[in-house]
Amino acid sequence: MLSISPKSQNMRRTKEEAEQTRNAILEAAVDVFTEKGVARATLEQIAKAANVTRGAVYWHFKNKTDIFMALHDELHRPFIQDLVDGLENTGDDPLQSLKSYCIELITRLEDDLYLRRVLSLFLLKCDYTGSLQVCQERTIDARREKSEVLSKFFEKAQSRGTLSADLDPKTLTLALSCFIRGIAMEYLENPDSFSIREEAPKLFNVFFRKWN
Amino acid sequence: MLSISPKSQNMRRTKEEAEQTRNAILEAAVDVFTEKGVARATLEQIAKAANVTRGAVYWHFKNKTDIFMALHDELHRPFIQDLVDGLENTGDDPLQSLKSYCIELITRLEDDLYLRRVLSLFLLKCDYTGSLQVCQERTIDARREKSEVLSKFFEKAQSRGTLSADLDPKTLTLALSCFIRGIAMEYLENPDSFSIREEAPKLFNVFFRKWN
DNA sequence: TTTAAAATACATTCATGTATGTATGTTGTC
DNA sequence: GACAACATACATACATGAATGTATTTTAAA
Numbered sequence: 016m017l018s019i020s021p022k023s024q025n026m027r028r029t030k031e032e033a034e035q036t037r038n039a040i041l042e043a044a045v046d047v048f049t050e051k052g053v054a055r056a057t058l059e060q061i062a063k064a065a066n067v068t069r070g071a072v073y074w075h076f077k078n079k080t081d082i083f084m085a086l087h088d089e090l091h092r093p094f095i096q097d098l099v100d101g102l103e104n105t106g107d108d109p110l111q112s113l114k115s116y117c118i119e120l121i122t123r124l125e126d127d128l129y130l131r132r133v134l135s136l137f138l139l140k141c142d143y144t145g146s147l148q149v150c151q152e153r154t155i156d157a158r159r160e161k162s163e164v165l166s167k168f169f170e171k172a173q174s175r176g177t178l179s180a181d182l183d184p185k186t187l188t189l190a191l192s193c194f195i196r197g198i199a200m201e202y203l204e205n206p207d208s209f210s211i212r213e214e215a216p217k218l219f220n221v222f223f224r225k226w227n
Numbered sequence: 228m229l230s231i232s233p234k235s236q237n238m239r240r241t242k243e244e245a246e247q248t249r250n251a252i253l254e255a256a257v258d259v260f261t262e263k264g265v266a267r268a269t270l271e272q273i274a275k276a277a278n279v280t281r282g283a284v285y286w287h288f289k290n291k292t293d294i295f296m297a298l299h300d301e302l303h304r305p306f307i308q309d310l311v312d313g314l315e316n317t318g319d320d321p322l323q324s325l326k327s328y329c330i331e332l333i334t335r336l337e338d339d340l341y342l343r344r345v346l347s348l349f350l351l352k353c354d355y356t357g358s359l360q361v362c363q364e365r366t367i368d369a370r371r372e373k374s375e376v377l378s379k380f381f382e383k384a385q386s387r388g389t390l391s392a393d394l395d396p397k398t399l400t401l402a403l404s405c406f407i408r409g410i411a412m413e414y415l416e417n418p419d420s421f422s423i424r425e426e427a428p429k430l431f432n433v434f435f436r437k438w439n
Numbered sequence: 440t441t442t443a444a445a446a447t448a449c450a451t452t453c454a455t456g457t458a459t460g461t462a463t464g465t466t467g468t469c
Numbered sequence: 470g471a472c473a474a475c476a477t478a479c480a481t482a483c484a485t486g487a488a489t490g491t492a493t494t495t496t497a498a499a
Contacts, residue, residue, distance in 0.1 A: 029463095029464065029465095029478095030464090030465095030477090032478090033477080033478060033479090036478085036479085050356075051356060051357065052266070052354045052356030052357055053354070054264070054266030054267065054354065055266065055356065055357050057453090057454065057455095058454075058455075059453095059454075059455095067479080067480090068479075068480050068481075069455090069456095069480090069481095070478085070479055070480045070481070071478075071479055071480080073455095073456075073457085073479095074477090074478060074479060075478090075479095078455080078456080079455095139354060139355075140354050140356060141354055142264045142265070142266065142351060142352050142353055142354055143351075144262075144263060144264030144267065144352060145263065145264060145267050151416075182433065183429065186426065186429040186430060186433060187433060189413070189421065189426060189430065190406075190430050190433045190434065192409070192413065193406060193409030193410045193412075193413050193430070194402075194405060194406050194409055195409070196408075196409040196412060196413065197404070197405030197406055197407070197408040197409030197410075197412070198405045198409075200405075200408060200409070200412070201401070201404065201405050201408065204363075209401065214398065214401060217395065217398040218398060218401065218402050218405070221394065221398060221399060221402045222402065222434075224436075224437065224438070225436070225437040225438075226436070226437075241443095241444095241497095241498065241499095242443085242444095242498090244444090245443080245444060245445085248444085248445085269487085269488065269489095270488080270489075271487095271488075271489095279445080279446090280445075280446055280447075281446090281447095281489090281490095282444085282445055282446045282447070283444075283445055283446080285445095285489095285490075285491085286443090286444060286445060287444090287445095290489085290490085291489095
């Protein structure tokens with residue numbers, strides 16, 4: 016929703032202003048993508064939403080895929096990284112802090128409207144066929160890293176005796192990943208069907224119940 | 228992959244044969260949708276894959292959305308109904324039979340290639356914006372029904388004392404729904420990342436662990 | 440003969456990409 | 470520090486292709 020400075024038409028921008036238009040285009044793209052879906056979204060619509068012409072869009076980006084990938088790089092990747100970083104500083108009770116972190120993470124979906132829009136965009140408003148396929152391939156590394164961090168969590172809990180040794184950390188990691196993803200999708204698809212603030216603690220209580 | 232009978236070009240079909248071409252178009256649509264994604268799929272591609280021209284396609288269907296909705300009706304809805312039906316006949320141990328059913332259901336994803344393709348189509352290869360929005364709205368009823376059946380399962384388990392009374396059946400239902408969905412998506416997205424046959428029992432062992 | 444089940448032909452729309460124009464910022468040079 | 474030379478940041482105009490929907494025609498079944 017950043018609108019560029021009200022200079023008269025066709026005036027050359029400074030580097031700063033150019034950066035602003037670039038951001039304006041990206042933000043407009045989030046809006047248009049979310050409303051119309053990535054596939055049906057038009058560069059014309061994006062340009063109009065950003066108060067520029069398609070010329071500006073083509074100056075900053077190669078095409079629609081390029082815009083999507085820029086968004087993916089600037090928003091999706093940092094989100095996962097943020098997630099991994101948050102998991103690094105473990106407390107004295109690994110399972111408990113993991114659970115708290117999951118609840119906190121999911122609860123953000125209800126509070127942070129922008130995060131919700133962006134995540135909804137990447138999870139619901141696009142399909143990763145064709146030219147967008149490379150995007151999800153790029154996140155493979157991030158996902159693997161995330162899995163490894165989670166696994167270490169469970170291993171740590173086992174070594175401290177707070178988690179039964181007959182449970183495979185790999186399985187628990189997979190289970191938790193699926194669980195989180197399912198919750199996110201279910202909520203994003205229909206945010207009014209339940210309150211995350213109320214349900215998230217209950218849900219993860221179920222998941223983390225009686226494992227020791 | 229049904230190819231129509233090898234009569235010479237442009238021959239009028241009987242009612243049966245017309246029904247065959249309709250099915251051929253639908254099957255071709257599954258293939259093309261899955262490969263290209265619904266949005267990027269072309270009626271020309273679908274027609275070619277079904278060994279007919281676009282004329283035949285437009286004879287049987289109004290447009291691409293109409294094809295998708297036909298597939299949705301003929302494949303997605305029955306799948307959920309099948310799921311609900313399978314849950315109706317409860318054994319003496321509700322939780323145990325529910326767990327078995329979940330494992331069986333998820334395991335079908337590995338065995339039934341066609342099911343995998345279809346589910347992948349509806350979960351991964353399309354976004355429900357624009358004209359496809361009505362499709363998911365139509366499944367709301369089916370989903371609600373599914374949730375009610377699951378809830379009754381947990382209530383039954385509670386009344387038989389095999390499930391702790393302090394767990395809310397509603398929460399458990401939501402949790403299980405999210406869990407199943409997450410597993411399905413994770414597997415469909417990358418079927419080679421893990422073997423469902425091996426992991427499904429473990430995963431649901433985790434979920435259904437020590438609830439009594 | 441009529442009509443269902445297509446094939447074929449045609450018109451139109453629409454998004455894309457590119458080419459070009461243009462005014463201004465920027466930078467080196469004297 | 471003024472000014473030329475160039476680059477940048479767009480807007481505008483245009484060409485193209487591709488997909489769509491419809492109109493017309495063809496063939497054989499009923």
